[in-house]
Amino acid sequence: xxxxxxxxxxxxxxxxxxxxxxxxxxxxxxxxxxxxxxxxxxxxxxxxxxxxxxxxxxxxxxxxxxxxxxxxxxxxxxxxxxxxxxxxxxxxxxxxxxxxxxxxxxxxxxxxxxxxxxxxxxxxxxxxxxxxxxxxxxxxxxxxxxxxxxxxxxxxxxxxxxxxxxxxxxxxxxxxxxxxxxxxxxxxxxxxxxxxxxxxxxxxxxxxxxxxxxxxxxxxxxxxxxxxxxxxxxxxxxxxxxxxxxxxxxxxxxxxxxxxxxxxxxxxxxxxxxxxxxxxxxxxxxxxxxxxxxxxxxxxxxxxxxxxxxxxxxxxxxxxxxxxxxxxxxxxxxxxxxxxxxxxxxxxxxxxxxxxxxxxxxxxxxxxxxxxxxxxxxxxxxxxxxxxxxxxxxxxxxxxxxxxxxxxxxxxxxxxxxxxxxxxxxxxxxxxxxxxxxxxxxxxxxxxxxxxxxxxxxxxxxxxxxxxxxxxxxxxxxxxxxxxxxxxxxxxxxxxxxxxxxxxxxxx
Amino acid sequence: xxxxxxxxxxxxxxxxxxxxxxxxxxxxxxxxxxxxxxxxxxxxxxxxxxxxxxxxxxxxxxxxxxxxxxxxxxxxxxxxxxxxxxxxxxxxxxxxxxxxxxxxxxxxxxxxxxxxxxxxxxxxxxxxxxxxxxxxxxxxxxxxxxxxxxxxxxxxxxxxxxxxx
Numbered sequence: 001x002x003x004x005x006x007x008x009x010x011x012x013x014x015x016x017x018x019x020x021x022x023x024x025x026x027x028x029x030x031x032x033x034x035x036x037x038x039x040x041x042x043x044x045x046x047x048x049x050x051x052x053x054x055x056x057x058x059x060x061x062x063x064x065x066x067x068x069x070x071x072x073x074x075x076x077x078x079x080x081x082x083x084x085x086x087x088x089x090x091x092x093x094x095x096x097x098x099x100x101x102x103x104x105x106x107x108x109x110x111x112x113x114x115x116x117x118x119x120x121x122x123x124x125x126x127x128x129x130x131x132x133x134x135x136x137x138x139x140x141x142x143x144x145x146x147x148x149x150x151x152x153x154x155x156x157x158x159x160x161x162x163x164x165x166x167x168x169x170x171x172x173x174x175x176x177x178x179x180x181x182x183x184x185x186x187x188x189x190x191x192x193x194x195x196x197x198x199x200x201x202x203x204x205x206x207x208x209x210x211x212x213x214x215x216x217x218x219x220x221x222x223x224x225x226x227x228x229x230x231x232x233x234x235x236x237x238x239x240x241x242x243x244x245x246x247x248x249x250x251x252x253x254x255x256x257x258x259x260x261x262x263x264x265x266x267x268x269x270x271x272x273x274x275x276x277x278x279x280x281x282x283x284x285x286x287x288x289x290x291x292x293x294x295x296x297x298x299x300x301x302x303x304x305x306x307x308x309x310x311x312x313x314x315x316x317x318x319x320x321x322x323x324x325x326x327x328x329x330x331x332x333x334x335x336x337x338x339x340x341x342x343x344x345x346x347x348x349x350x351x352x353x354x355x356x357x358x359x360x361x362x363x364x365x366x367x368x369x370x371x372x373x374x375x376x377x378x379x380x381x382x383x384x385x386x387x388x389x390x391x392x393x394x395x396x397x398x399x400x401x402x403x404x405x406x407x408x409x410x411x412x413x414x415x416x417x418x419x420x421x422x423x424x425x426x427x428x429x430x431x432x433x434x435x436x437x438x439x440x441x442x443x444x445x446x447x448x449x450x451x452x453x454x455x456x457x458x459x460x461x462x463x464x465x466x467x468x469x470x471x472x473x474x475x476x477x478x479x480x481x482x483x484x485x486x487x488x489x490x491x492x493x494x495x496x497x498x499x500x501x502x503x504x505x506x507x508x
Numbered sequence: 509x510x511x512x513x514x515x516x517x518x519x520x521x522x523x524x525x526x527x528x529x530x531x532x533x534x535x536x537x538x539x540x541x542x543x544x545x546x547x548x549x550x551x552x553x554x555x556x557x558x559x560x561x562x563x564x565x566x567x568x569x570x571x572x573x574x575x576x577x578x579x580x581x582x583x584x585x586x587x588x589x590x591x592x593x594x595x596x597x598x599x600x601x602x603x604x605x606x607x608x609x610x611x612x613x614x615x616x617x618x619x620x621x622x623x624x625x626x627x628x629x630x631x632x633x634x635x636x637x638x639x640x641x642x643x644x645x646x647x648x649x650x651x652x653x654x655x656x657x658x659x660x661x662x663x664x665x666x667x668x669x670x671x672x673x
Contacts (some may be wrong), residue, residue: 141641159643167605167652173657273602329554329589332617345589438569442585442596444556453557455583470557470585478620508642 007026124152131160135238135493138295138503142480142492149489152333154481158474159508169467173433174200177464179270181454184469185505186267188227190219190259191447192469192505193272198353199443199454199467200274203436206408208395210355212276216291217354218392219262219272220383220445224257225296227386227448228378231500232303235375238497239316244306251296258288275409276402289393293386300382317371321483321495324369331482333476335450336377337499341369347446358395361388374498407434449473449500471505531595534575540582540599541609547586547595548614555615556594557585558622560601560629564655579603582631584611584618601631610636628653 010231124147131141139160145153169180180194182189194216201208233248256266261282263271271278282288307313323333325341338345346363348356364380366373402409411422428434438460444453452473457466476499483495535543544555553590561581565568570579587594588616602609610633611618623642630651633639641648650657 159641159645162643164652167659230596311552330616332554332556332615332621343589350589351594391514440583442557442583442594444594451556451587453585455557455559455585457561457566465566467562468557468559468561468583470559474620474624475617478617 004032014096030339046165071091129492131157135496137234137496137501140501140503140506142496142497144484144489144492146489149174150455151484151487151489151492154484155433156477156480158477158503158506161503163508165508166467166469169464170297173461173462174274174436174464175429175433178273179268181467181469182268183272183504184454184471184508185447185449185473185502187230187502188223188448189268190223190272191445193270193454194220195443195445195447195452195454195469196467197272197274198445199441199456200436201439203439203456203458204274204408205437206275206405206432207401208276208403209400211399212356212401212403214392214396214403215277215281216272217356217359218281218389218396219277220354221389221392222255222258222292224448225382225389226252226259228382229255229296231448231497232379232382233495235497236307237312238493241307241310241313244303247299247303247306251299254292254295254500258285258292258303261285261288273402273409275405276400278402280401281396286393289389293393297383297386300379300386303379308379314372316491316494317375317498319368320371320487320491321498322368322370323479323483327482328369328479331477331478333450335447335476336374336381337369337476337479338450339364340366340377342367347444347451351443353443353446359388360392369492371498374500378500435460435462436464444470447472449505450476462471469508471508473499473501473503473505474508477501531593533597534572535599537599537601537608540597541611542613544584544597544611545612546585547597549592550588552586552588552593552595554587554589555584555611555621556587556619558611558618558625559583560625560653561644562571562629562632562654576600580606580629580631582608582625583645606630607632607634609634612636627651630654 124141124145126145129142129144131139141157141160143155143157144151165180165184169177172180177200178193178196181192184192216279217369227250229248231248233245233252236242236244236248259271260266262285263278269278323337323341325338325343327333328338328341328343335343342365343349344365346364347353348361349363361384364377364384366377406422406425408429410426411419415422416426431440436458438458440455440457442455444451446452451470452472453470455466455468455470456464459465480496480499483499484492487495533543560584561583562579563577563581564579564593568579569577578600580603582599582601584597584599585594586597599608608631610622612622612633613635619637620642622631622636623639625631626633626636626639627641627643628651640646644652
């Protein structure tokens with residue numbers, strides 16, 4: 001938006017030299033009325049905000065006062081709608097309307113004076129951010145209501161990356177399913193596979209050998225390191241620190257190289273499968289792990305030097321995008337965003353799965369729930385994860401890396417040439433899959449972004465009857481309107497980044 | 509907090525033991541919101557997940573006595589941070605009238621989840637502030653995760669495939 005867009009909107013002192021224009025804002029706005037009409041249509045149709053959208057935009061567009069609008073009947077796509085001035089709207093209606101866009105927890109009492117932060121209806125505008133904006137981390141679209149530079153209300157619009165993965169999951173066997181889910185959260189594919197496999201195993205009631213469990217933990221923690229490094233990189237880029245971007249990608253590449261060595265792929269591994277993992281760790285994995293741990297640990301202190309103490313970085317993160325613990329809990333927010341508000345909730349500690357209860361680590365919490373807290377929680381979680389990886393590498397048990405139940409996992413390749421039975425098992429597993437007993441289960445793990453849950457219903461066949469993934473990014477995105485409210489437009493980029501949404505998981 | 513005392517105030521509904529959660533409750537859809545409220549007051553601070561299931565092709569699932577199986581089910585996973593417990597609530601929703609009351613007044617975080625359940629399965633959440641499609645385009649017809657919703661297929665023509673017979 002250029003400067004002359006704003007001048008009719010501001011009109012703080014109409015007595016000054018542009019008094020003529022201010023007295024008749026419609027003249028000044030002429031060229032924009034079409035744009036405003038479009039916006040209004042957009043707001044009516046897409047936001048489901050008939051009253052807010054049409055009233056706000058119309059008032060700006062025609063320069064009328066709210067009282068004059070009262071008698072207007074607006075033609076919308078849903079027929080004629082009467083418009084009333086905002087002051088006449090009942091507070092319950094206002095709460096509902098506000099709740100649709102700016103979601104506030106029930107405990108928060110909404111003061112109607114608070115809703116209009118020193119603004120009149122004719123002073124706001126709605127702009128679209130995304131879906132192709134580089135800082136939206138994929139295809140996230142935000143509709144922002146702005147009062148000058150201040151963000152009032154926000155509506156995230158998602159679905160641009162929806163590929164129907166839950167529906168696809170119902171068509172694939174449990175053996176094939178991990179290949180599907182691994183593409184959801186593409187920055188931490190192994191955690192997706194892990195939650196899918198754990199849900200399947202909970203229905204199958206199979207017990208994993210200890211080495212499989214510890215390999216899973218090792219990979220999940222490496223995944224957390226790589227995901228948080230990626231976040232550090234993109235967050236740095238969003239805040240103008242391109243060096244951080246290069247550094248983050250550089251260190252992440254080390255972890256990905258180890259993944260490639262172990263699983264054959266840098267991303268979308270299909271490595272963690274129901275019944276264990278696909279392959280044992282490669283020879284010399286301890287050396288690779290030691291190098292990764294040492295390097296990332298040392299360099300995490302370089303990031304400290306680069307960002308933590310840097311005045312510009314602190315200006316842009318401290319006290320920006322605040323969230324309270326009550327709001328976070330009410331909005332079902334989990335992961336680093338919840339911990340940054342001071343709630344020590346980490347499923348690895350509070351509801352341990354795998355063998356996390358045998359590891360020594362700290363749960364990192366913040367205090368203020370602002371951007372800086374979210375940054376420091378993630379930076380310190382990298383260090384905690386490295387601490388855990390070192391413990392896992394020291395204590396990695398020997399044994400099988402998957403269950404030796406031929407109904408669940410395929411036989412070793414060499415056995416197929418020798419044994420008819422092995423050939424049959426192999427054929428059965430890869431054509432028909434294995435049958436899972438009837439039942440339903442909800443399993444949740446701590447992904448780098450929060451609680452990653454899998455609700456799985458089995459009808460006794462070899463395909464899931466229903467496979468629902470609770471994506472932490474999808475739920476955390478609901479906090480954006482609260483985080484952005486009252487902040488500056490320029491901070492929106494920093495706030496979106498600090499929530500760390502992965503659109504592949506949001507839209508699934 | 510002793511959970512036995514806190515949870516004894518809950519409305520009487522059929523329950524089943526479960527492998528992964530401590531409780532599994534099957535309220536009637538009339539008493540569903542009241543029950544969720546009671547759980548929240550008993551210390552379940554957050555709603556971890558809400559989704560819907562279409563049981564069209566799997567009608568014979570096991571349910572406790574007194575619960576009539578319907579086509580749809582709304583599944584709510586509540587989480588208590590203070591008690592470190594989960595509870596799963598399964599509500600039967602009939603095919604003819606797929607409506608339940610919204611939970612947004614109890615947990616505001618269910619807003620996007622309910623929109624997703626509406627979009628994907630077609631459950632109508634009464635009183636939801638903004639029940640619109642969230643993942644599919646607005647003009648989409650049908651609800652893709654219903655079992656009677658066809659799966660699209662793209663014919664693949666292999667190079668060496670024999671021609672039409």
